[in-house]
Amino acid sequence: DTAVSQTPKYLVTQMGxxxxxxxxxxxxxxxxxxxxxxxxxxxxIMFSYNNKELIINETVPNRFSPKSPxxxxxxxxxxxxxxxxxxxxxxxxxxxLAGGLLGQFFGPGTRLTVL
Amino acid sequence: xxxxxxxxxxxxxxxxxxQINCTYQTSxxxxxxxxxxxxxxxxxxxxxxxxDGLEEKGRFSSFLSRSKGYSYLLLKELQMKxxxxxxxxxxxxNYQLIWGAGTKLIIKP
Numbered sequence: 001d002t003a004v005s006q007t008p009k010y011l012v013t014q015m016g017x018x019x020x021x022x023x024x025x026x027x028x029x030x031x032x033x034x035x036x037x038x039x040x041x042x043x044x045i046m047f048s049y050n051n052k053e054l055i056i057n058e059t060v061p062n063r064f065s066p067k068s069p070x071x072x073x074x075x076x077x078x079x080x081x082x083x084x085x086x087x088x089x090x091x092x093x094x095x096x097l098a099g100g101l102l103g104q105f106f107g108p109g110t111r112l113t114v115l
Numbered sequence: 116x117x118x119x120x121x122x123x124x125x126x127x128x129x130x131x132x133x134q135i136n137c138t139y140q141t142s143x144x145x146x147x148x149x150x151x152x153x154x155x156x157x158x159x160x161x162x163x164x165x166x167d168g169l170e171e172k173g174r175f176s177s178f179l180s181r182s183k184g185y186s187y188l189l190l191k192e193l194q195m196k197x198x199x200x201x202x203x204x205x206x207x208x209n210y211q212l213i214w215g216a217g218t219k220l221i222i223k224p
Contacts, residue, residue: 041200043158043214056211090157097210103148103160104212 003027006091006107013081014115021076021110023091031055031097032074033104034066035090043090049074050097078112086114117141119215121203126221127193135188135201135218143208147179147186150202152217158202161188190220198222 004025013019025032033056034046047066048056054066063079074091091107120138127133139147146165150158164170164179164186176189188201200217207213 040216041152042216043202045212045214048211056209098145099148099163099206099210099212101163103150103163104158106157106159109157 004105004107006110010111012113017081018079023074025093029093029095031094033092034076037088081114083114117213121215121218124219129224131193132191137186137203139184139205141205141207145206148204149177149188151199153199193222195222
């Protein structure tokens with residue numbers, strides 16, 4: 001049983017296109033996140049949702065828009081893709097904002113390549 | 116500002132012990148996390164410290180000193196499968212995780 005799943009796993013697209021990445025967790029967690037990990041492997045928080053409410057919205061371009069239809073899902077839509085958007089995007093979830101004693105559970109990642 | 120410092124890369128020998136250090140500076144503090152990330156995979160949770168002292172979990176232990184803003188991850192009886200990046204992350208007063216850039220650990224036979 002997959003705890004945090006993301007689709008697609010790989011995404012190759014042209015500059016200027018719009019794309020979405022979907023994330024679902026079946027852990028019953030209240031909090032979900034989107035991270036970007038670039039080629040230098042630095043993990044940067046993009047968004048955080050708690051009970052479907054946006055909590056953290058780091059300085060990311062407004063071309064990135066998260067949507068949480070319910071507690072189990074947090075999708076990421078990206079408009080007008082740019083070369084610099086190429087990275088691995090991780091979805092994660094945690095029991096609550098504090099992370100609990102088990103920390104955050106990460107999805108397998110979506111490797112986005114913009115040509 | 117908030118930041119995390121940890122070494123970029125370390126090398127150790129199979130069967131040995133290695134200690135990965137992490138210093139942090141955050142606005143408030145709600146705990147220190149260690150994650151393991153194998154190449155091409157997602158990070159996985161290893162440990163959580165919020166009180167000073169040592170937490171032991173099998174071959175892995177994590178230490179925290181809040182007064183010094185310092186933590187370390189200790190890996191014993193190293194195995195080849197321990198080759199990975201180890202990420203230190205501190206949680207600030209807003210429950211936001213501040214991540215380090217990770218320490219790439221190379222294990223040699």
